[in-house]
Structures are given as C-alpha cells and as structure tokens.
Amino acid sequence: MALADLSTQELAALTQSLRSSYDELASRGLKLDLTRGKPSAAQLDLSNELLSLPKGFTAKDGTDTRNYGGLDGLLELREIFAELLWVDPNQLLAQGNSSLSLMQQVLVDCLLHGAVDSERPWAAEEKIRFVCPVPGYDRHFSLLHSFGIEMIPVPMRADGPDADAIAALVKDDPSIKGMWVVPTYANPTGDTVTQEVAVRLVSMPTAAPDFKIFWDNAYALHHLTEEETKTADVLSLASASGNPNRPIMFASTSKITFAGAGVAFLAASTDNIAWFKKHLSMASIGPDKINQLRHAQFFGDAEGVRAHMRKHAQIIAPKFEAVHRILTERLGGQDVAEWTQPIGGYFVSLDVVPGTASRVVELAKEAGIALTPAGSSYPLGQDPDDANIRLAPTMPPLEEVETAMDGVATCVLLAAVEHLAR
C-alpha cells in the first residue's frame, strides 16, 4: 500500500524496521558503484581480438594506414557504419576515440567561426542558449556550461523531447542556437524519439537561421531485447523538411568495442561535412587509421556489428532485468518510486519521492553504494524536484547489481519515510 496511507503508528514501525535494515546494510562494508555508464570487463572481453589486429596495414583502397592523411577516416569502416546509421558513406566521418570530442569540436567551430548558416560566429552573439531535454546526459550540459551557454530544460517524454514546448521556445528567440537529444535509448530514460517527433524537430520554424540539433546517437545499436528499435532517419527528414543543415549526428564504438579505444563518427549534410572538415583540416592531418582498419577487420561488415551487439545484450540484459525485478519487489505499489524499463541503452532513470533524491544518494553512499549525484541529469546539476537518480547497471557483475539495488531500495524507502515524518 502507499506509504501516505499508513497510520502514524504504522509509519513509525516501518521507519524503525527500515532503520535497522539500513544499519545492517551499512555494516556490510560494501563497495559498489552504479555511477557511470561503463562496460564491464566481460563486455570488453568480447572485443579482445582487436588487441592482435590489424592483419597487415593496407586498406582495401591501397592506403598505407600507418602514414599521415585521410581526413575523412577509413572508407571500409565508414561503409559499415554508414549502413548501420542509415546514412551515405560520404556523409559520415570516422575520427578519434571520442564522440564527445567531436561534439565539442562542432561547438567550438560554431563559436569561433559560425555554422554554415550563421550570420556571425556564435561567440560574437550577446547570448546563446540551448534547449536541453531533461533528464539528460550530464556531460552535454557541462560542455555547454563551460562555454557560458545558457540551458533551457524541457521534458523528455516516452516519444522524445516535448516538441510543443521546444517549438514554442525556438520560434521567436534567435538566441536559442541549438538543442541536444539522445535519440535512441536516451541517457538516462532509455526512451526513443519517434519519427513524428523527429519530423517536428527538424521542420519547426526557428528564429535562429543556424539552429542545430546535436543528435547524439550513442546507443543506436545498443538493444537489450529482440526488438531492435530503429532510429529516425534524421538527416533525410531534415533534408526533406528544407533544413538539411540542422541536425548533426554523433556516434561511436565506445560502448561497442573498447570504451577508451574506439572510433567516433560524425554524420551530417554535405554542407555541414565540408564545413566541419575545413576547420578540422587546420588541426589534424587525419585520424588513427590503423585503429579504424582494426575495427573494420574485426567486424567484417554491418551484420558483424549487429551480431556483436547481441553478445553485449546477453551480458547486460540480465542486469537491467535485475534492476527492474528488485525495484518492483521492494518498491512496487507503495507510491514511492517510478522507474524506466528500457529496451536498450545503458541506464535506468529512477524517480523517487520529490525532495528525497539527494538523501537517497547520501544514504547509499554511506552504505558503500556509489550512485550518480542527484541532479546530475539536469543542467547545472539542479533537479528542481530533487527526484531523479540515474542508475548505471552495466559495469558491476550481476550479483553486485542485485546487492546494490536491494540496498538502493532500502535507501529510497528510508528517505521516503523520513520525508513523510517531517
């Protein structure tokens, strides 16, 4: 039954019982970590063949991958990921080990040079603002904040960011230069932008002629079930809507092969690609083509990537199932929490009793369970409801996920009864 319906006496008894459960938990000296979306050692092992690749160093087109050059990245790897990301190989660049770095580079280019459709460099504007679906990815927000870009939160929904709210914001305000979105299995909700919402985002009138959608497709291929959700074909939709230069797509193999030693991708319109390469050519003579050849040989083709992702799902799907099972068993029907049950990606978004998320994280920390700080999924780390907690169950072994989630449930309940008693 819902906690709010308990009598004072019942609540006191429950509080006492939870306190002793928590004391027992805290006495166990746990050291568990659900903070970051990192792959586990077992997942990394799936790619160990990379350590002894490539065989040879010559690309299919005859390129000696050891030497300088090839700003676009290796064609044979771009062909594989172009198929997977549903873009043309000419619209896709393969670069270094971090898509976050590519996002920063695009922002820097916009700030210092202006986008293809800018009247002036963004840094010359008095104020720049970005629309940020919440909850969202903390690194997106800290990147914007580092450049003094203001953030306007809008709700992330099951079908994507609230398109009505965004359309209303951007239509009259030329200082709003862009927005983030993680279109597939979003961080942290696991939700996917529908084709309908994608169309609205690429076609809505914007006061800024150079409005950009940073389409961070980090989890495009990271299915947890047999339902392999298709990402909306944002480049084609934008093109058809007359705004071909609005979206810029990012992706990487960080959570496909080795998190620290993968290959990042950028896909965009022909004009955007030419613009990005022009600036890139000032700072790079080309990416690490050997690592790209290594990846191309490892995967073979697009189906090789899909088969590889199914192995990941086998390892991590049970962890997500454990999160859902334990939260349901411990918190179900008590009106103290809601959580997402994603069919892909790396996170579960847990909403606890408003005003208690920080306390839950604090209690968990004292019991040796590290959670992402409350508010992390909001601009400036400020969750106005103090309700959201991002859970990242991929890294620890299954047993640790189970132990940690049972502990988290205790903390959620204890924080809830403490809050009720105030």
Next chain:
Amino acid sequence: MALADLSTQELAALTQSLRSSYDELASRGLKLDLTRGKPSAAQLDLSNELLSLPKGFTAKDGTDTRNYGGLDGLLELREIFAELLWVDPNQLLAQGNSSLSLMQQVLVDCLLHGAVDSERPWAAEEKIRFVCPVPGYDRHFSLLHSFGIEMIPVPMRADGPDADAIAALVKDDPSIKGMWVVPTYANPTGDTVTQEVAVRLVSMPTAAPDFKIFWDNAYALHHLTEEETKTADVLSLASASGNPNRPIMFASTSKITFAGAGVAFLAASTDNIAWFKKHLSMASIGPDKINQLRHAQFFGDAEGVRAHMRKHAQIIAPKFEAVHRILTERLGGQDVAEWTQPIGGYFVSLDVVPGTASRVVELAKEAGIALTPAGSSYPLGQDPDDANIRLAPTMPPLEEVETAMDGVATCVLLAAVEHLAR
C-alpha cells in the same frame, strides 16, 4: 663561377644548355614528390611490431586500458617520454594521435576561456597577434590564420628566432599574445634554439601578461648524425625566470612510430597542466590508452626510443647527404643558391635567387617533381623575397631523391639564368 660574372655570350650558351637539359628532364615523365615531411615505408616498417601489440591490456598500475578514463594518459608511457623530453611525468600529458590537435586545443582554450594568466578570453580582445619565426611550419601559420590571428614574421637564425627583434616587439604591444618555435631541428631550416636564446625568450618582458611560447618540439629526438643535440630545458628555464606558465611544449611519436597512429604529448607548468586538463575534461573521458600501452611495450624504456631513432637515421641520413651532395655538385660556387645542412629533423631549407622560387617550383612541377609551393614556410604563404623552398627528402626512396634533386638543381639554374636575362 658566379652566374652574374658570365659574359652575355656565356650566359646565352649556358641558358641554351640548361634549356636542353630541362627539356630532357621534362621528357622523362617523372612522378616524384618532395612536398611533405612524411616517413617512408621503410621507416614505418621499423614499427610493425606495434601491429600485434599490446600483449594483454593491463597497465603496470593495474588499469584496464580498454575502458574509459585516465585523462592524463598512461603513466608508463609518460615516464618514458618525460625522461626523453626532460620534464617531470606530472608535467606531461599523453593524448591522441596528433600534436597539431593539441596545439589547436590550447589555442581554442585561450580564445574561449583565456590562459591561466589572461585578464579575459583572447576572443574578447580587439586584436591578437603572434610572432612567427620564418621560414617556419605552414600548418602553424594556417592554424593562426583560421582564427584571424595576425602574424608578425621574424627571422629564424642558426641559434633560433631573432630574440632581439622579438623582445623589441613584445615589450610594448599587449596584443602580441604568443609565438611559435620549433626548437630542435626546426622546420624547415634544421636549426636548433640555443640555451641562450631560449633564456631570452622565456625571460623577456612582455606587455601581454599571458604571452605564450608554443614550443613545438616535434623533432626533439630526430638526430641525423651521432651528434644528438639537446633541446634547451624550456620549462625549467621559464620557471627560473619567473615565467613558469609562458612555454607550452608539444611533441609526438608521429615521426617515431606510425605517422597517423602515434601518441601526442603536451608538457607545461603545473598550473598550465591543470588549466588544460580542466577544459579537456569537458571534451574527453580520456585518450586511447591501448595505443599508449602498445607504444610503452614496444619501446620498453627511453633507451628503446633512442635506439629506434638511430634506425630511422640510418634510413634517412643518406637521403639528406644526397640532397647536400647533389646541390653542392650542381649549384656550388655559382652564387645561385644556399641551403641548410641539418643534423636532424625532416627538412632542408633551400634559398634560390630572390624572385625565382615560384618559377623553380613551377619548372619542377612541369617536369613531374612536386615541391612544396614557394612561400609555404611564410605566413599567408607570402615569402617577400620569393626565394625559399622547403625540401622534404624522407619519403621517396634514395634513388628518387637523387633524381629529384638533380632535376631541382636544373630548375634552380634555369630559373636563375631566366631571371638574369630579364
């Protein structure tokens, strides 16, 4: 004898003879390239063991190099290069595959955030200027130009940039925010900054409190003879001079292992390192540690790097000797050219009769010998004397270097007599 001393008749005869030599050259259908400082296939072969490294994936400190993290780069590789670059490992970051990218990142951070000692971001200044020793590295100049930074050329001398000229420029002009220098075996002259000049550069009063020396130590270890020139210890000198944050050093293994798949380094004061990392942390979760482990295992230690560099010298020193020998044989004593005879690095700087460099490059091109465009080693590609040509003899096989240089000598002479006849 000097061409200028020839009688009209002698000059006419020589011109006719050179024309027929040139026609013969042009008829051979050559396709030779002395444009870029790229390692040859034989040099790249020296590092082929990297293709099957690393053994395992665990660093000495227990780090799983496959996963995210480790913004500084792998300690065991930093220790090797800290010894070679004469810095403390804590002052040295190991990053991606391009030191040019690190230079661009530092510039971007200065522009958008300001340096540690800046009053405001550089982008907020009305005008920014950089001192550029000439001849110098074209990519340094194009990078500055891409950000609208004005360039002030000063002469590069045998002992380094003209310190008197630079000191006079920077002492009263706060818009001069920095300078480039390739301190060891400079591109393209091969000259090395002496300890005395280095002291002057780090200690000279500057009107800008945040004046920076971009110390691009690309060729620190690239000796061509048994004389292994030591680079001035610029970080210590700057520290002792009370300007610890003035120099930022860059280096890489691009011309040590694989040009496209090496590891780049940044070394600087503790404050500069903290500053750089703070901004880097917004855009990166860490560099490719597997490639760093691969390099650490390949080299073993600093002596491993030194031994490896001696193998490079065995391959390329004969090419530099051929350049010098053929230029001496063909052009010596005729007062038509001067050239450097570097004991390290990747280039020879050739000065031809003023006003003829472009013509030499044009003649060479028509004869199938690609040279770097005349003026490339000057800001905006503008050599006021039209005299300088950068030769890059490492990439082609020795026989091709010989053929190409003999052809270049013919072009230099023909352009000179054409010029005299005007």
